[in-house]
Amino acid sequence: MSEWALLVGQIYNGLSVASILLLAAIGLALSFGFMRVINMAHGEFLMFGGYLAYLSYQLLPGPMYVFVALALGFLGAALLGGVLELLLIRHLYRRSLDTLLATWGVSLIFQQLARNLFGPTGVAVTAPSWLSGTFTVESGPLSGLVLPHVRLFVIGFTVLILAVLYLLLQNTKIGLYVRAVNQDREIAESLGVHTRWIDFLVFSLGSGLAGLAGATLALIAPVTPTVGQSYIVDAFLVVILGGIGSLSGTALASVLVGLVSATLQTFTSVSFAKVILLVLVIGFLQCRPRGLIATRSRELKEV
Template sequence: MKFTHKPWIWAAVAGLGALLSFASHALTAEQAYAMAAADDAEQRVQAINQAVLAPDAQVDGGRLAAYLSALSNDEVRVAQGRAYVLSGDAATDPATGEAAKLPADAEEVVNNNYLRSVIDTAQAALALGSRDVSARRRAAGKLAAEPDAERLPVIEKALAGETDAQVRDLLARARAASLLDSEDLQQRLQAVEQLAHQKTPETQLLLNQRLSGESDPGVQKAIKAALAGIEESLAWGDRIGAAFSGISLGSVLLLAALGLAITYGLMGVINMAHGELIMIGAYATYLVQVAFQRWVPEAAFGWYLVVAIPVSFLAAALVGAILERGVIRFLYGRPLETLLATFGISLVLQQTVRSVFGAQNVGVENPGWMSGGIALLPNLTLPWNRIAIIVFAFAVLAAVALMIARTRLGLFVRGVTQNRAMASCVGVNTARTDTYAFALGSGIAGLAGCALSQIGNVGPDLGQNYIVDSFLVVVLGGVGQLAGTVYAALGLGVLSKLLEGWTGAVLAKIAVLLFIVIFIQKRPQGIFALKGRSAET
């Protein structure tokens, strides 16, 4: 894309000297506001830029900002050389801020796309003088995203008095990007050198655009060298981002498969309704959010997720316990029949949810403390909601491992799954233990639904997206092995994201499935095989 000068109308805006020379014959406030709404585009641009750039212009900055906002929102009328700002049915004089009577022949001021761009730039220039650093950052980012040599006076004036490092970096990028179109060879080389130190995707785009329109070999060589350095820096951001995305996906798979590792891995039940238990946890989170929105003060809304975690666990665990007592208890030792029975139950649960909540997805908002992210590199921002889910997944894993290994319930579950007859002989209530174990696995699925509600919409088909992957994780990791579940979930997550970067999502999914098929053929017991007597039964 070749950098060229703006159309003739930008010539009317003039450069720094022409703009500042207006101070010697400054417009009055009334004249400036009227000219900013005039039919003649050249007059409007001149008035707007004079008001913004001339330090001794007679237009007050606060009033000008409000006037430009009204002009942008088509709330300005002009009649007999005077401008009026409408607010409902009332009209005010923008120069004085006092109420005024709108003449009957007042006409609406119409802005084309170019004039809206001029107004936006003027608003950004005014915002550079704001005391709010976030407002200055937004304004500097806008100027950096739309570089133009005509805006250099605004940028240099702001740079002279700016103290915030981020704003200064954005303004420096905007200044250098504006100089890329300079006719002076040295200025273009200086601009390339300055942009080479700002290793961002925006800088890479600017330099690539300039390279296609640059005719000087020396500048071309400098641009290519700068692009090489930027590409290498951004490549690290892409690599780290892919690894983080893989760990994030792995943590989601871990949460989804952890409950299945108990119901299928330890109890031998092929629970095709596991995805619907995840869905129940997500809808429980949604209901808690609705309750907080209706009956809890707005300031406490961010705490709804803390309440939703135990609620989602209990809701899914209750459904799981009913499912085990009503159906599964009669099918132990017959895995294929559990598959058919739970598949039918999954359809019933989906239709029940559709009847109660509707077929459309429902939205679950992130709490304020989970919004945004942490910027590690210019092209790498780690979202807080993903970080929270990773931490949550490993916290749930630690709690499950501790319960299985250290508690009386965990001892009973291990005893019943390894040798039901012997456990019964020593006084263990096997039927109750089965119910507790299945409810535990179901409750963990509910926690997975609570986590998934924070990264996507909640709908009746939510669980269907994870049921197959959950079984793959459990089988690949080794039936009955929590450690294998962890390795398999994280491994599949990272492998999927790395392959997606090379082959695309569809081919990556096919490649992962082929890998699992080949791996299971070579090692049917999974990553971690059962050892001892339990492996012989």
């Protein structure tokens, strides 16, 4: 394999990883960016979606199980997130430290529960036959390049979800309410917006997107009880880099982080690439502390 083929392959893999990170980070941007809730259990929603995909693979025969897995990953994590919001998060709004500690404890409980149910080792999901193929370049400067179909599916599916989310937030009444609460909660509430219901909806939607990320991740990597922890730090990094409360900034930051990380890993180790990436992000935030795309909001000024 030529050096160019290796580099293009790494970028392709980086885009697929960035797609999963984008789904996880968009969900976190909704809870952290819109609601100012520091949810340390967000990665466990991703893990939960991955295990639901695994159960779908085990229980549903046939090549189309993947769509059931994606639906279950979203709905199951959204339901779990809604229950968590009603029982815990709702009582801790505007108490960031308490929310951080409480959700960290919830994440430990979820991880132990996953170990008890599925064991400490990872479980694997085999992609259906229509996603198991590859596109191979036989000749030219990219000779030897192999592009798996399943990663292309992950990238395309993420773009579709991002488009649907954009339309939901920009062209529906619910999206209008969400944006109004994000801009000024008190004014929105005085105009008749049920802010508690919006909080529940946003937190459930963000949790569901994390579960969707876990279901897509299960197609390309094993699911373990701690898989969420490997994504939660990068997801927070992406949200801060993109700009708190900016979904477009989060999307752009996810792609940049994925591509830069994949490129650095071509020339160095995975751990050292993360160190370099962190230094680059810190340096960038020193020059632009509000992120790539800053969002103007009264709520943000009060944080």
